[in-house]
Amino acid sequence: QVQLVESGGGLVQAGGSLRLSCAASGRTVSNYGVGWFRQAPGKDHEFVAAISWSGATTYYGDFVKGRFTISRDSAKNTVYLKMNSLKPEDTAVYYCAAKALGIGEFKRDEYDYWGQGTQVTVSS
Numbered sequence: 692q693v694q695l696v697e698s699g700g701g702l703v704q705a706g707g708s709l710r711l712s713c714a715a716s717g718r719t720v721s722n723y724g725v726g727w728f729r730q731a732p733g734k735d736h737e738f739v740a741a742i743s744w745s746g747a748t749t750y751y752g753d754f755v756k757g758r759f760t761i762s763r764d765s766a767k768n769t770v771y772l773k774m775n776s777l778k779p780e781d782t783a784v785y786y787c788a789a790k791a792l793g794i795g796e797f798k799r800d801e802y803d804y805w806g807q808g809t810q811v812t813v814s815s
Contacts, residue, residue, distance in 0.1 A: 692718070693723065693789050695714070695715055695788070695805065697711060697806045699711040699712045699809060700784075700785060700809030700811045701811070703812070705777060705813055705815050706776060707813070708777065709773075709777065711772040711773075712769055713772075714768065715789065719768060720765070720789060721768075723789040723790060723792070724789070724793020725770040725787055726738065726740065726741035727787050728788060730786070737752065738752045739751070742762070742763055742770060744791075744793055750795045752797075758774065758776045759773065770787060774811075777813045781811060783811060784809065785808060785810075785811050786807075786808045788802035790804075
């Protein structure tokens, strides 16, 4: 079992930055691919970014357009999502998810473990 806890969300003005953290416990996250998804009110989950279990490859949703960076720190058992140039349309609950030996899957049902989410609100 892997437990995931997101943190780092909050309220930020448009153009600002946030760094989300996804801390894992139970097992080392270094054997897991990790993805970030988001869900805005009234909308479906949307793929944001993913990193393979090795850290060698990363993938991003089309809307990211170079604004976000996913990374992992195996020593801290944590995956990060750095978000720059935030827009009001980025407002959502952001979730991290893990998949054993994942290679950067972008489909929500590919993942086995989920965190509880962290709210990101971007004001205009």
